[in-house]
Structure formats: structure tokens, C-alpha cells
Amino acid sequence: MAVIRGLRRRRRAAAPVADDAARTRRPRRRIRLENDQRRAQLLALGIQAFSDRTYDDVSIDDIARAAGISKGLLYHYFPTKRDLYLAGLRTTADDLIATTTAAASPSLPPLERMRAGLDAYLDHVSHHARPFVALMRGGIGSDPEVVAVIEGVRATYVQRFLENAEGTPLAGMLMANRPLVRIAIRGWIGFVEAASLEWLTRKDVERTTLRDVLVDALLASLRIGAAGPSGPPRT
Amino acid sequence: MAVIRGLRRRRRAAAPVADDAARTRRPRRRIRLENDQRRAQLLALGIQAFSDRTYDDVSIDDIARAAGISKGLLYHYFPTKRDLYLAGLRTTADDLIATTTAAASPSLPPLERMRAGLDAYLDHVSHHARPFVALMRGGIGSDPEVVAVIEGVRATYVQRFLENAEGTPLAGMLMANRPLVRIAIRGWIGFVEAASLEWLTRKDVERTTLRDVLVDALLASLRIGAAGPSGPPRT
DNA sequence: AGTCTGTATTGACCGTCAGTCAATAGCAAA
């Protein structure tokens, strides 16, 4: 017992106003911004804050102070702390999808397209490591809306992938064993995320090598899912 | 603007003491428990609470009330809400590892052992779905200690796996291309987790089938990791 | 120049919650 750790998590800044200054301070000139600009500013600050610190360790007052506005105004733009968090999460997720979608041009042959998409994915991920990790870890665990955003990204990829496969010789195989193919694809996405995280922490593998591993893993996963597992050795 | 949603998340119970009752109530007999029993009770209640609700939606007062004790006592056992949460997380993680370890008897041949371990894993996972999902989603995002617990589980499996492979013909291959094999194994664990989650939500595949898929995926991953990716077609 | 008007902005305020601490009551040994 008597464990010492724990304590308050947040540190307060020292008392901000010297007693003399209180007299001097003028009503503090308001800076008026266009609706969209303010919103964008707050969103950016929010993403940054939630990437650096835990959800609980970020206080609305902090963000308001960083933006140089009052807390009330922040609540005018985002009715809830959770809303601010979610808006940031959605932006991050949308960025990721937009980047990869742009790179995976439909004019490319399927496999080539897959490679281009993965290249963009890994590139984006390594340039936005903090927000990406925050996204994947899901800042507020098990919150349904948070889960929805993350699952949304995955679902988008699954769908995009199936569209991509359409017309190729794979298509028939994929349709034949639906539930298992679903599992295989979801599993592969889990593979990609886990491998990316591992790759981000120790960067001891070329990006192109990792990309090729991921492609190979996808093909293997599909083969297993479509044909069914080999099963234990028949004795 | 003027979005209506948001609001307070927690509901309060109606005023607990009728004014008459205040007079009647005796000082409420204290129930004294042995240190270990109390701790176990609170731990169990904590796990349940955090499995059902979000971290933020669980209040210490709720748990104390459910246990029939004062908040102060709860803080005697767990110095912080986060500590209670972490203790529950660790228990859940330890359970998982203990179950799978027990099932994967070293006396079995490697592949057989792998199968037994995965069977136990899937079995455990489907019987403890709520806490498992809560564990995987990481209740407090990006909190270093929470991440440490989850990563700990994965690291344990990686290590246990490498030990298992020792002495088999695989061993040499695995050592040859370390970084890529690491990535392959971590990726495969991501595969297992994602596939399990998918399997839990729609249970449209036999457990044994899934187990065999996972085994096949493992072998494929290792092959790719050890031999290196096939790479883009050499033209 | 004035003054009007819509809206971006403020700051004081509230209820709740995590966390603290000195005082107290149950139990076992003497």
C-alpha cells in the first residue's frame, strides 16, 4: 500500500496575473476571425494536442489558451470536447484515405495499383507518424463513434479493394467463399497496421521492401481465404 | 450551429435520501473484509465496469457504490482511477496469456502446439468477448502504460513463438533475416487480432476453420519474411 | 462621419468528478 505515484496529472501554470498588472490590463483587444478560419485553427490545435497527450491530459482550457480565445468560444465551434476530438480524428482519417486514393490510379493494372496505394500509405504514415499512431490507438477506447471512424477507414479499404478486384480473374474466387474472404481481408488489414507500427518504431527495412511484403501477404491471405485453409494433416 | 447533441454523459440517480430517512438511518454497519478479498472484489467490479462503459463514463463513485463501500476506501486500494483501470487490464491480459500457455503444451510437436494455442486463444476470446475487445481497443488511448500492457501481450507471443521454433528446421531461416521476420510476426499477430475481432462480430465461420486459416497465414507470413518478398515482376 | 446590425467573442458561473485526509469503528490478542 501507500504507493506514492498517481497524483494529479495536469500541471497548472503559475499564477498568471501579478496584482499590479490587474490594474493595468486593458479589456484585451478581441481578434475577430472568419468562421472557417477559427474552426480550422481550433481543429489544427486539437489534432496537435491530442497527438501529443492523452485525451484526459488535454484540457479544453489549454487549447483555448493556446488559441488565444476564451473557452466559451471554443464551445461555440465544438459543442463538446469529444466533438473536437472526433473532428480531428475524422480529418486525419480523411487525409489518409484521400492520399492513398489519389495515388492508386484506376488506370493502373490491379497489382500495380495496389503497390502504388501501399507506397502512398507507408509514405503518408511515416510523414504523419504521431497523428497516425494516435488514430490507430483510438484516443478514447471503445467509444462507439471513435471506433466508427477507425472502422470506417478499414471498411473503405475493403470496399475499394473489392472494386479493384472486380473484373480480374480473382473476382470469382473471392465471391465463392465470402465469410472466409472477409476474414482474410480484415486480417490482412490488421497485418498492414501492425507491420506499419513495427516499421515506424524501428526503421530497419526499406519502404519498398515492406511494400512488397505487404503485397505478398495480401496475395497469400486471399489464397487462403478463397480456397479455405489446408487444415491439419489428414492422417 | 446550436447543435443540440453533446450534453452531459453521466446520469445521476435521483436524490438518494428522503429527509425523513436521514433521521432513521443508523451509522451503517461497516463490513470489514480481508485486504486481499476487498482488492479482488474491487478489481472484478472494475473490470466489469470498464468492459461495459467508456473510461470516462465510469465514475469512481459508481464503483464504490456498487461495492457498498466509501470512495475513500477504494482509493486506499487503488491510488488512482487509472491504477484501477490498469490493474484490470493487466489481469485480463494475464488471464489470456495463462490460458493459452497452459494449452500449448511443450510436449506437442511445434505445429500441433501452435494449433492448440490458437484453439485456446479463440476459445478464451469468445468466452470473454467484452473484456477482450476492451483490452484490444485500449481503453485510454495512447497512454504509455496502457500501450505497454497490450504490447506486452504481443511481445510475449513473439518470444514464446521464437522459443517454440527453436530446434525446428525453421530456426535457421528465421535468424537469417531478422528485421523482416520481426515485421512478419508482428504483422501476423495483427492479422490474428483483426481476424478474431471480425470473427467475434459475425460468427459465421467455424472456430476450427478460423484456427486453420490463422496457422496457414502464419506459415505464409514466415515464408515471406524469411525469404524476402518476391518483389515487382522483373521485366 | 455616424449608427445600425449580425455575429464572433467574452467571462462569470454551475455541477460533477477525481483525489485527500483526519477521524472512527471493527476485530483479535493480551
Next chain:
DNA sequence: TTTGCTATTGACTGACGGTCAATACAGACT
């Protein structure tokens, strides 16, 4: 019965998320 240990209480605090009526800024229109 008394003593001593410790499990237990409950009142208290500071901070934080969230609310709201009042206010000051900017551009439009005399």
C-alpha cells in the same frame, strides 16, 4: 475489558467540462 492495529468512513478541495446572457467588433447603409 482494554489495547492496538488497520480497514473504513465522509466531509472537503481544486479542477475540469459545459452553459449562457451580455458585449464588442466589422462592415453596410445612411
